[in-house]
Amino acid sequence: MAMNFKVLENEHDVAVYTADILRKQFNNNPTTIAGFHLAKESAPVLDKLKKNVDRHAVDFSQVNILDYDDKKSYFSALGVPESQVYNVSFGEDTESFIKDKMKTKENKGKLITQVLSMDSHGKLDISVKQGLFSAREVILVVTGHDKKEVVHKLYEENGQSSFEPSDLKAHRMVNVVLDKAAAEGLPEDVKQYFTARFA
Template sequence: MAMNFKVFNDVEHVAEYTADIIRKQFNNNPTTIAGIHLTKDAAPVLDELKKDVDHNAVDFSQVNILDYDDNRSYYEALGVPASQIYPINFDDDAESLIDDKIKTKENKGKLILQVTSIDESGSLNVNVRQGLLKAREVVLVVTGANKREVVKKLYEENGKSSFEPADLKTHRMVTVVLDRAAAEGLPEDVKEYFTARFA
């Protein structure tokens, strides 16, 4: 039940770090099922992922993507077979979709990684119960000064409030990747602790 914050100097470093997590996951587990929803943030994660994959080839033949952002052509260009890219909406039940269409003996029907963004009102646009909490690992990308109030609430709320993102605190593995501007929402000592290690 840990929410890890990682603070980087700018959006480029946030994007590089997040892209590296995604590529390593695909590389280490070639049957990964991953949900990706990044339209609510400016960090160029997918651009960095493409660069990363160009330098470090990945076998995408058994990877399955839950595509929240209608990026089919991007994933096809990476090498994910078209039949393994699934458009999904906020209200869709990721678990049911996986059971119905994706589950194989190799991937065991488990949502391994969910990468998501958040808007300045605190909306994740991914179903928390059916999408985020079911994933083995969640990466939340948050950049920009306009998100610092959301970061403050995320840090302070205990998960028993109406602020939905705080429900992520019940998950066992959540990494919140921030730039300095968004991290202004964290208490100074917390921000310094997580910045000193990663910036």
């Protein structure tokens, strides 16, 4: 169980950093199953991912995407076969969905990465229990001053409240990538540590 915070300068840097980790994930594991739900985030992660992939080619022929935001045309342009981009909804049980719809030899039908955002009220629009816990890694992208209060709650709460994002603390690996504006919600010493570490 680990929740790591990575504080970067601004939305642009958050998008570039997140896109880079995702491109490396796809490159290192060409049979990745990944979920995307970034509709509530202003950092243009998908734009930066496309630019990154244009510079560093990736074979998407065996990649499968859980598409929460109805961005099929984007993933097709990226190189993911249309038949491997699946529209999924909030309450979808990802393990069952993957078992029914897709299977790759190396991953044995395992969800590798979920990348998502939350709104200024902490709403995820993905069920933590059914949509996120089965992923090996969760990347939560959070930017903007309007999110500092939910970042504070995410850091402080222990996962035993009605604030759903705090349930992520029970997940094995969560990376919260945020800009300085959203990081205002972290305690000063924590913010300085994660800013210095990832600056």
